[in-house]
Amino acid sequence: MEQQVEKILETRELNVNMGPQHPATHGVLRLVLDIDGETIVKVTPYVGYLHRGIEKLGESLTYFQGLPLTDRLDYVSAMSNNIGYVVAVEKLFGIEPPERAKFIRTIVGEMSRISNHLLWLATHALDIGAMTVFLYCFREREWILDLFEMICGARLTVTYPRVGGVRNDVPQEFLDSLYKFTEEFPTRIPEYETLIDKNRIWLKRTVGIGVISAEEAINWGLTGPTLRGSGVQYDIRKHTPYDAYDKVDFEVPIGTNCDTYDRYRCRMHELRQSNKIIKQCLEKLPPGPVMADTPKFTLPPKDKMMPITHPTKEHAYYIDEKVCKGCGMCLRACPAKAIAGEKKKPHKIDQTICSQCANCLVVCKFKGLKIVPGGKGLSEDKLKELAAFPLPEEITKAAEHLVEHFTFIKRGPRAPEGEIYVATEVPKGELGFYFVSDGSGKPYRMRIRAPSFIHAGALPRLCVGHLVADVIANIGTIDIVLGECDR
Amino acid sequence: MTIDTLINIGINIGITIINIAIVFAVAMLHVAYATYFERKVIGHMQVRLGPMRVGPHGLLQPFADGLKLFFKEDIIPEDADKPVFYIAPIIFLVAALVSLAVIPYYQGFVIADINIGILFIFAMSSLGAYGIVISGWSSNSKYAFLGGLRSAAQVISYEIAMGLSLVGVMIMAGSLNLTEIVNAQHESPYGMFAIPQIIGFVVFVIAAVAETNRTPFDLPEAESELVAGYFVEYSGFRFALFFLGEYIGMFIMSSLAAVCFLGGWTIPKFVTNVLPFLTYVPGIIWFLIKVYAFIFFFYWIRATVPRYRYDQLMAIGWKILIPVALVNILVTGLVKILL
């Protein structure tokens, strides 16, 4: 009889599918929870819903073309990803950016850290139910995004740093506004803290949740504030300084209790430290160029090509019939379809359609294209006559640069053969790039060590034994973005 | 039975129906604007503006929302237990609405002046829990199910604490009739029971927040854990019924607080003694001020604090609120006997 009752009253764990569409999984993370009442028995994370094959794509793109892909990894701190990528590629190339560029990169990297931590705090607090913190954080984050827009025109996917420096120098109004931000921001942090820092409910929800000891945290490969909350002194900015981190003075916050609350405190301290770094960088910002002058690895400045590409210089292009082999390269390259001709016979440019884009000039392998300065609107015979004269030095130089530029973009800078792993401290943890170069313009293997991926892997370790509500707190505390996790 | 008595009954019924219609319409209007009020209050607390687009300062927003919900498609899950699924929001709303009948809005205006007003409200709010539980069950969704379970446990636990917190008021007033409670307060030296019954009042406020599923006790509908809790599968007008029911519940709780602790439509005598012109202000105004102050307090809490965890919520209910309320009853009873 008893056995029968037991059979009828068999208890089972409830199997709840959390995600991939769920308000608190920070994207498309899917967790399958086995719960006994409200207690978690087992957590199985499923990732890959945002997999775009960035590593495979990177292998088919040049080192320059790979840069925008990194924006799409951790899209809430795109700037830091860009910096991680360019620092790795620079080390592979063996080039050093100029001092000013290093400082600018440190500034924007720390801005990105602030904006990331603000978003993290906002969503973490919202997940636990504190709604107002969310909007307070967004107020400051908006300011930073506006500053990003000021320097590069984009707010989220910035692609501002470049291999060998940064895209362009920062405007003065950016520096002014940023300075004002660094003055004001320390007074804003207590605003968030008054709402949650000593709030009994917040303490009840975070203290003692997701405890992971220092040894175990290292063993699981956790990095960044998630690891430092457990009291491990591991910060790549200090261990292997890159950019200008060895020239600024800052401290690294370390937790002692290894729980969600300590990780929260660590990040709050990091906000202050980042602010301090930005302030120092602004004070120390040296003058000078922002791109390294290494012709083999970085793009030549655009003004060197100005004599050719500037539209006010009214050039004409003329195909030398004696040299032209009729290969058809210029024919295919012409965007205006101004070049006509049959195969293996000299081609001809229709001067009325020609837009002076110089595409034919750079693709011609036989140097059969001649530039005729000021030749726009002249007759065919006149052009033929003028083309025989030697060109001014300014224009030949510019033409050389243009051709260089073209091959550079087309083929990419030839990296030395070798392999390299370079890690940088992004807001989420350690972002590593592992490049294998075979000496061509494209990486033979590009590997991204994404902190979110590893942190998501440790989620079952943090959640089991807690309640359903703590899963949310734990997802928040490890600070993951699924774009980076799935790559 | 003469024709006269029949006519009298008919007139009475007619008056009652008119009263019901008035209360219903006014309550609905208040509910509509309570949502607007909430969005504005919380918006300004969160450095934003709240609704601004529909009408001047977004004043027509509640109507726009209502219209939208009304015309939305009513999606019913394929595997739902359909009859139960249909009836759940109606139970929830009706249970909330019926409670409006026993609340005295001002001197002499109450639809049903019954002797067990407080008990009736408790009964109805417990009945509302059925709406939640069966909506969670019939949706055939795990999130709704968990939400329903949480809600059942929460409402039952906090019902006890709330009931016990009001026992002190009953002892002091010597009645369960809400009108008499208000009159008793007016006669008492403090003018309102919130002062002598301060412990009971605090317990009542906390329990009322939990009873209406508001932050920090909004676990049944915790959007970050259970998406939307028990009504996750509801859409369109059925969702609107839940929404309305919840806000009416909030009104009931605020009214109960105003009636039982803050003196209902009256103002304490020591105030009118100092400022005699205040007696000319109609009672309904005082009542509404008290109710809205209480509702504002609900919003204020929502904008400030995070959410409790489930076990912590239960611990507060059983380990703190209920013992405190019992001690309050004991003390009140002793004082009543001894004095």
Add this chain to the structure above:
Amino acid sequence: MAVIEVRMQPTYKRMEPLEIAEKIKESFPMDVVEVTSFRDQVSIIVKKDNIVDICRYLHDDPNLSFDHLQDLCGADYLGKKEPRFEVVYNLYSIKYRNSIRVKAQVPEDDPRIRTVTSIWAGANWHERECFDMFGIKFKGHPDLRRILLPEDWEGYPLRKDYPLEGPEKEWSGFADAIETAKKYREFDWEG
């Protein structure tokens, strides 16, 4: 509950990476195939058979203490190197601030290697990803499934012979999704 801010100072002198390579060579003379160095980073190419022992030695030796597995990934050298695959372990010692790279050779005809999850718990997902992308099987792994791609995906995308545009045959799940979409397009939404 206290969070302290620290000024990090290196506590030990960094060991030269080549020195570490020498130590490994001494301990495992039969396994080390080659030691290469590029931009101060040293790679030790080893045979796959003793990879767990090598890793355990690197992790447990008190003078090395490579406690942090920075990265574990695969690499495919189709037509460039023999054996074809490599599993790359980037190791770091938080205590001594040393780093080293260990690369285990995995042949094409037997793409199997022992797991290091017993040493670094964090290797779990790395190895799953490596299996997912290169088809290298990790013996003794607790839960070796595909991680980023669907369970029934065919082929291993990061292999060099896998086309960049994707396979010619669509993934079966994609066809299912289209089928479902078609089914619901005809659904009568009136009722």
